[in-house]
Amino acid sequence: MRFKVIAAAAISVATLMSVAACGGSNTASDGKVELEFWHNATTGDGKAYWENLAAAFEKKHQNVTIKIQAIQNEDYQGKLQTALQDPNSAPDVYMSLGGQKTKDMIEAGQTIDITSDISADAKKNMASTLGAATFDDKVYGMPVSMEPGGIWYSEDLFKKAGITEPPKTMEELNQAVTKLKAANITPVALGGKDAWPAAHWYYWLSFRECSAKDFSEASSGKGLKADCWNKAADQLEAFNKTNPFNNGYLTTSAQQGAGSSAGLLANHKAAMELMGAWEPGVLKDLSPDGKAMSDLGYFPFPSVDGGQGDPNALMGSVTYYSVSPSAPKKEAMEFLNYMAETKNQEGYAKAWNTFPANDAARGVVTDPALKTVLEYVKKSPDMQLWLDTQLGSNAGTALNTSVVNMLAGKGAAKDIVTAANDAIAKG
Amino acid sequence: MNASKETGARMKKKSKTVVKDKWRKGLEISVLSVPALIMFLGFVVFPIVMAAYYGFFKWKGFGSPTTNGTFIGIQNYITIFSDAEFRSAVLHNFIIVIGSLVLQAPIAILFALLLNQKMKGRAIIRTLIFVPYVVSEVIVGTGWSLMLQSEGAINAVLKRIGLQGADWISDPKIAMWTLLILITWKYIGFAVILMLAGMQSIPEELYEAARVDGAGFWQLQKSITLPLLGPTLRIWAFLSIIGSLQLFDLVYIIWGQYISSTAGTSTMATYMVREGRVSSNYGYGSAVAVVIFVISLVVALTYQKFILNRDLDGALTEKPSKSKNKSVSAVAEEV
Structure with a gap:
């Protein structure tokens, strides 16, 4: 009995304290400024990188304290969206969501135009990536990394199956799949449980199938009208009929553990996977010895016969950080410009094993597969944003779901386009 | 004076x-x-x-619905009811409601009968049956989803003993059964505890009298235990129905954000999260929440009016209330 009373008292005190801790944040009264900074690196090198960067910045700017909140990636969007509803709870500097969602934030006045506050160095060095954070000629974020997508493969397994050249066309990819199967190797790993890895196959096929004009028409909110969207769905259906994916891909997640699609590739249980440039880092964490995969190769998504899209063009994402209107702008911008400095961008690239957004910092990329990607990045015109990010989560979710449905045999190819257009009615 | x-x-x-x-x-x-x-x-x-x-707005959750959304009246509700995915989610919910009742009630009563007998190791068995109920849904979901994968432990064991495995989670023909069995496994402990408490509140004299009259074990259960277990059964069924209508976590953990409708296990709540939060259609998601609320309320009120009513009436006067109080305290002791 007494124990219960004590426990109850303890719980209520704890509740009160946590409620009290929710109170508003930040700024100035005696020249001291607190910057609340939100990012999504909850583990390992990435988390340490931000902690060190914040500490170094605080040393240079004695009046600024940076309060870091690291939020797990899947929770990040919901938490940010809620926090931004109230200036008191909004973080000052935060990882933006990109694409349509950034547009929505601009419209709601939750992110500010930083065009004139970007340092000259950053403007020069970020030339290739600032475009992703630019809307109506105004810049709304400072890029930190870029993640172009493509197919990551095991060179050893390709060799074993007798594939000498990475496939350049869908036809060659089909031949590679046949060869791998003949050698008793699972050709393609697919994390169908998370849906977006499956949908990426559709995004890439439509990116090769559709012209740039069709893409910009779709992203202006007019829906998927052109015929090429259906053609891409047919292509995917045909590819799926060759059974290229790992057994049980519908219940395979993308990145969790050795049984995930990335885990299959890292452990040489499957020969390739379609992913973004975060793949080498993910594979490293999932490999049996915790080391980078030594035989990892990369080739861009193959071209399709008669496609309208540029076969050299790449699709991917740019991660950038934005400032909320309630933030102390001067200090927030100093922090963003500090992030963009070449030395710090080099640190970023090393911590994440990925591409820095800063062109001058690319020298630190040593991973051979990433170096291959760099070659293709140079050849590619402006990088296209992932289709689901571009269209917003509304149409994006519908596409993700309907692609999985089609692969599972629960819907026809043409349902993909219908589902996306229906979803636009709900938003 | x-x-x-x-x-x-x-x-x-x-x-x-x-x-x-x-x-x-x-x-x-x-x-x-x-x-x-x-x-x-x-x-x-x-x-x-x-x-x-x-729910009356088309709104993405940024800013306020009046400035950043559009007022669209009942359009969201029209869309909900014309969406085949929502209708199938409702259907799945009601399959789960009925499936849980039909599967769990007999098993729970049998277990309770067994555990109500004096025998060795009773405390251990009681604890073991109650363990799945105590373990968090997330842990249960993650564990089972790993074991039930096509290349998972269950299929590996089946293969060893020469049986053909199946796609327990992703095959639409099997997935619902998998879910029902997991729910039964997870929540049977709670039902058993309730039934046990109900049984222990039945006066021993009744059994003694019946035994004197020459009744056998099964006849005792049929004529005394089951009828007197009525109030407990009805309240358990009520809790089970409410739980089934709100089912979310197990499905969300095992089938993830997207593929529950593909596998045929989506529920109203997973539909709401996918179409509301994941798609950032906060206006639409809110309208779905209202529909779920109304459906649950109607089911709950109907059940109270026609089934739970007889226990509730008695509860305010005398005898059943006593047995109820007793059963509650018995549960507390048991736990």
């Missing part, structure tokens, strides 16, 4: 204490109930009202 004065004073004093008592009682009631009322209004009524309000 004197005497009457005295009684008058006494009466005054008495009425004063009555008033004081009443006042004190009122204060006590309000002090004790206000926190609960505030919680109820703030965390139940207010969100429902807000959801109903948001």
